[in-house]
Amino acid sequence: MKKSKGRTCRKRRRKQSRSLSLCGVNLSHKHEYVLLKKWLKERGYEDNTLRPAQFSETGRGLMTTKALQAQELIISLPEKCLLTTDTVLSSYLGEYIIKWRPPISPLAALCTFLIAEKCACKEESLWKPYLDLLPETYTCPVCLEQETVNLFPEPLRRKALEQRRRVQELFVSSQPFFFSLQPLFSEDVASVFNYSSFRWAWCTVNTRTVYMKHAQGDCFSRESNTYALAPYLDLLNHNPAVQVKAAFNEKTKCYEIRTLSGCQKYKEVFICYGPHDNQRLLLEYGFVANSNPHSSVHVGTETLLKYILPEDKQRHTKLSILQENNFLELSTHMHLGTQ
Ligand SMILES: C[S@@+](CC[C@H](N)C(=O)[O-])C[C@H]1O[C@@H](n2cnc3c(N)ncnc32)[C@H](O)[C@@H]1O
Incomplete structure (x- = not known):
């Protein structure tokens, strides 16, 4: 009898503590969030349901103060609150972008704007309440030490190095444009638009933007x-188990996210960033998801080649399929031996 009561008690306590860990610590009273809410209100965003909160399992996120039913709107953010290339073009950067040839990419334009607003115009930026709440650092592979990247399995290491190369290339190719912005700054533009600020801006865009054509x-x-x-x-x-519908609504002129799964009162509201496996989540967003239904194992080239035996009659076809679909990264010492 005693034993059974103990087990029930333990079970109940475990359930309660799990449930508590899913409830966040409300952050909405903090000065920075009060300023952000005021800034959003001035731009037409009204909401009393969501609260910024700190969660033990997922970090900072949003909590709902009422149950959300399936098909209900989670959030509807007016166009005025969105930062897009239109925002950049209508800013002091616009005339420099329009004149610049060959034209810079939309991604480079957004990175330039974020750096200029964050690093140079500190006090005057119209976006200050938002910028002040952006993460200072990121955990995407491009921000990790080489020794850490060296510990990754080969397919992930390859992708991480590719990401680093892409970011470095974009930084180097954007430098002449950055130099053209010197008239806007009292500081040397080389110190404002350095690799570290560029990488921060790149990660901000990569991990936080929504899709809007x-x-x-x-x-x-x-x-x-x-x-x-x-x-x-x-x-x-992100939670891979939830389903949402997200898009810019041309009628309401708001970016809207609707839950298809619903959400309990005082729980963290999740969206789904896409059906990504943990390699993709780590590369693009700098985290991995527990119990990810999209988990997959990425097999390295050497392992793949080891299991397609020379006597296999379909060896040639199999290798062609792997190659066409980018599964083979061939270094100079490897050869396919397809004959
Ligand atoms: C769009 S932001 C979401 C808000 C973010 N947590 C914050 O504090 O600003 C995306 C980032 O949140 C973090 N994130 C999102 N979903 C997560 C999860 N399920 N577990 C852990 N971190 C997550 C990752 O760092 C990701 O790059």
Whole structure:
């Protein structure tokens, strides 16, 4: 009898403590969040349901103060709150971007704006309440020490190095444009637009933007222009198990996210960033998800080649399929021996 009571008690306590760990510590009274809410209100955002909160398992996120039913709106953020390439073009950077040839990419434009606003115009930025709440550092592979990246399994290490190369290339190719902005700054632009601030801006765009299609104008290069930074909404964390519908609503002129799964009162509200496996989540967002239904194992080239035996009659076909689908990274000492 005693034993059974103990077990029930332990079970109940475990359940309570798990449930408590899913409830966050409310942050909304903090000065920075009060300022952000005021800033959002001035731009037409009204909401009494969501609260910024710190969660033990996922870090900072948003909590709901009422139960959300399936199909209910989680958030509806007016266009005025969104930071897009239109924002950049209508800022003091616009005339420099329009004149610059060859045109810079939409991504480079957003990074330039974030750095300029964050590092140079500190007190005057219209975006200050938002910028003050952005993370100072990121955990995407491009920000990690080489020794850490060396510990990754080969396929992830390869992707991490690719990411680093892409960010470095974009930084180097954007430098002449940065130098053209010197008239806007009293400091040396080389110190404002350094690699570290560029990497911070790149990670901000990469980990926090929502998809929003923009018309392809002449001001920017042909790369896709689909980014929108969405203050407050970008506090929503990822959960692969939830389903949401998210898009810019042309009628309401708001970026809207609707839950398809619902959410309990005082629990963290999640969205789904996409059906990503943990390698993709680590590369793009700097974290991995527990119990990820999209988990997959990435097999390195050497291992793949080891299991396609020379006597296999379909060896040639199999290797062609792997190669066509980018599964083989061939270094100079490797050869396929397809004959
Ligand atoms: C759009 S932001 C979400 C808000 C973010 N937690 C914050 O404090 O600003 C995306 C970032 O949140 C973190 N994140 C999102 N979902 C997460 C999860 N399920 N577990 C841990 N971290 C998560 C990752 O650092 C990711 O790059």
